[in-house]
Amino acid sequence: MMSSGMNVNTQQETLFVIKIGGNVIDNETALAAFLKDFAAVNAPKILVHGGGKIATKIGEQLGIESKYINGRRITDDNTIDVVTMIYGGLVNKKIVAQLQALRTNAIGLTGADANIIPATKRPVKIINDSPVDFGWVGDIDVQQLQADNLKHLLEKDFTPVFAPLTHDEQGHILNTNADTIASAIAVSLSQFYKVRLIYCFEKKGVLEDVNDDNSVIRNINKEKYQQLLNENKLFEGILPKIDNAFAAIDAGVSEVLIGDAKDLIKNTTTSTEGTLITQ
Ligand SMILES: Nc1ncnc2c1ncn2[C@@H]1O[C@H](COP(=O)(O)OP(=O)(O)O)[C@@H](O)[C@H]1O
Ligand SMILES: CC(=O)N[C@@H](CCC(=O)OP(=O)(O)O)C(=O)O
Structure with a gap:
């Protein structure tokens, strides 16, 4: 899907997918500080947000318990309505309004908007000899992304803000992991830009010891990753994050970083903090 409109200038421009x-x-103060820094990034940029914790909390208030298998949410009929409201509505629109107050021309999107991220409903999987239906969950084929539509928005100086939702092109919204969406967008836009993908979270980076913020691993390649897995130093959400980071690097994204949301500004310069993912 190379664009005939591609030119040397846009090819060299850095795009930040954050x-x-x-x-x-989930932390109002931390979010406000992060958005202030995000607004100050003076380059084309895209924000992808999660919100799993908030969906669980509000789901409980609505009497809809979250169900998980192997740490992954099961998105049944009630749950897809809840996450559509929370990710696509509450979280997305609050972030857009805050960015607008910071004079960043944010435009809130799901993958259904402008058909930017079509996906396929995940088929039933066999896990530990039992069939598992994850429900309304979307798997992305990066080749299917409509990157041109996203590029048009960037060229008009809009800052796209994505909720972790895709669609099946048959009228259904699908719940999709936010780390995976960020990786797919970064890969897809690498045909037009030099992309730096930055995963921001509440820790200093990937840590040798998850309880010691001073134990940041500056660089992880596949060999180091295997070593960390063998040593049982990685668990829960960091695992899919690193997998998505490698997927991005392997598919042509220039730079992938996992770091503290508080270090965003530094991480848009050449002297980065946190963990750099390399092949
Ligand atoms: N070695 C590690 N270094 C950093 N975080 C780790 C590590 N091992 C496990 N984790 C966990 O992974 C979490 C990040 O994944 P996740 O909660 O999915 O983040 P997010 O919601 O930002 O995508 C951290 O909060 C931490 O509890
Ligand atoms: C299918 C799937 O995993 N959907 C995720 C989407 C939200 C998300 O990824 O949020 P964080 O980045 O805050 O974890 C979920 O519902 O939990």
């Missing part, structure tokens, strides 16, 4: 996770979104 993902912000649930623990920061």
